[in-house]
Amino acid sequence: MLTIGKIGAQAGVKVPTIRYYEQIGLLPEAGRSAGNQRLYGRKALERLAFIRHARDLGFTLEAIRDLLSLSDNPEQPCVAADAIARAQLAEVERRLARLTALKAELERMVVQCAGGKIADCRVIEVLGDHSLCSTDHRHPESESSP
Amino acid sequence: MLTIGKIGAQAGVKVPTIRYYEQIGLLPEAGRSAGNQRLYGRKALERLAFIRHARDLGFTLEAIRDLLSLSDNPEQPCVAADAIARAQLAEVERRLARLTALKAELERMVVQCAGGKIADCRVIEVLGDHSLCSTDHRHPESESSP
DNA sequence: CTTGAAGCTATAGTTGCTAGAGACATTAGC
DNA sequence: GCTAATGTCTCTAGCAACTATAGCTTCAAG
CATH class of the missing domain: 1.10.1660.10 (Multidrug-efflux Transporter Regulator; Chain: A; Domain 2)
Incomplete structure (x- = not known):
């Protein structure tokens, strides 16, 4: 114990x-x-x-709750467990795509900062104007947890 | 107005x-x-x-608070803004690495599910035993927001 | 037998919002 | 001018998934 x-x-x-x-x-x-x-x-x-x-x-804890109740009934078909895992995979792929775009954007921002004054800082400037972006990183995808 | x-x-x-x-x-x-x-x-x-x-x-809203107070004082050097952006970039890179590993793991799980019973379901099995994993997806990285 | 770590309960705080209730303001159509 | 629909107001509470705090009790080692 x-x-x-x-x-x-x-x-x-x-x-x-x-x-x-x-x-x-x-x-x-x-x-x-x-x-x-x-x-x-x-x-x-x-x-x-x-x-x-x-x-x-x-x-998520909700998904885990489902998975646990599945594993508590091992005679059932595993379609449900598979579906949960696939949904999770799809979610991870969406986040990956988004994060990749964000990374590119942040790299552009950072590279361009020349160490001058805020007034000329690309970081601030890019944040103030989305049209300066190359990628379309709109529409969140609520990056929760892991 | x-x-x-x-x-x-x-x-x-x-x-x-x-x-x-x-x-x-x-x-x-x-x-x-x-x-x-x-x-x-x-x-x-x-x-x-x-x-x-x-x-x-x-x-994060805290980082944005800092960036806004920087942009309110445009005569200051932009080192601080650059640092915030770089930190954000590093964070995004960490998440990317982690998500990539997760994706591989989830794909392995999903591919192996043969549509049988829960008792034989690799999804459940893999979740129950980390040693069945190929990658080391331990140590969170609290994937907050975007 | 004493001390310090580990455990207990209960409550409140975190981040970044979102949802609801019930009252007031504004605008569009008739 | 009137009415109905939409928009806005404040306030409170809720979401995930924990984390932290306070003040207590129990346990294991020396």
């Missing part, structure tokens, strides 16, 4: 985050010691590692 | 967002009409467009 600090260290998740996951129902309520401290077994550790890994891969 | 909805439309920023920017001091308090509605001139529109553009490029 592991304390919360121990599984946290093993799974690479901070202690308050584990308590948070329990609170929102991603992890089941842990058993308690005589002194009211949470105790975890190997299954809990695996589940936490699963969550951590999925978070690393950029899945 | 433009109403809040008009500059919002022109700058591509939603009305409540403009009020929010005013609230946190990114935009100065707008003048008011007889009926207490906010009215904006060209300077306000330019400032808002600046903010919008910088947000598009992934700058």
Whole structure:
């Protein structure tokens, strides 16, 4: 049996985050010691590692919730899991495209800054006028998490 | 003089967002009409467009605050603005590297899903065991905003 | 047996907005 | 001039996914 600090260290998740996951129902309520401290077994550790890994891969907690409920029913077809992963992949590809454009734009800005005064600074100038941009980096794509 | 909805439309920023920017001091308090509605001139529109553009490029509101105060003092050297832009570029490059690794991992996961049952699903399996990964996509990089 | 680390609960804060309620202002059509 | 639709006002609360703080209790080592 592991304390919360121990599984946290093993799974690479901070202690308050584990308590948070329990609170929102991603992890089941842990058993308690005589002194009211949470105790975890190997299954809990695996589940936490699963969550951590999925978070690393950029899945939202909602997606992870779905994936976990899928993995809890191993006799079902895996179409749903595949769909979640594909959606995530598509999302990552969108972010990649956008970030690539942003990188180009920022490089242009930075290269042109000659170390003069703000009045002549291309960084400020480019930010003030989108028409100076080469790429169309409009329309966000809300780059959340990972 | 433009109403809040008009500059919002022109700058591509939603009305409540403009009020929010005013609230946190990114935009100065707008003048008011007889009926207490906010009215904006060209300077306000330019400032808002600046903010919008910088947000598009992934700058945080804090960075934008700094950039705005720089652009308000055009006689200063532009080293600071350059530094902010370079930091942003570095951040974007870090995210790009990470997202590229994630994409590879997700592609591996998705390709291997054969349409069987969850029990055999590589998506679930890979998420449960980091050692099945080829890349090291650990250590977040908190992918905030753009 | 004492000390210090680790654990507990509960609440509030973070970032960058977005949504809702209920009241007032403005504008377009008739 | 009137009415209806749209726009704007303030205020509060909510979103993700945590993180931090305060003030307490429990545990393990020396």
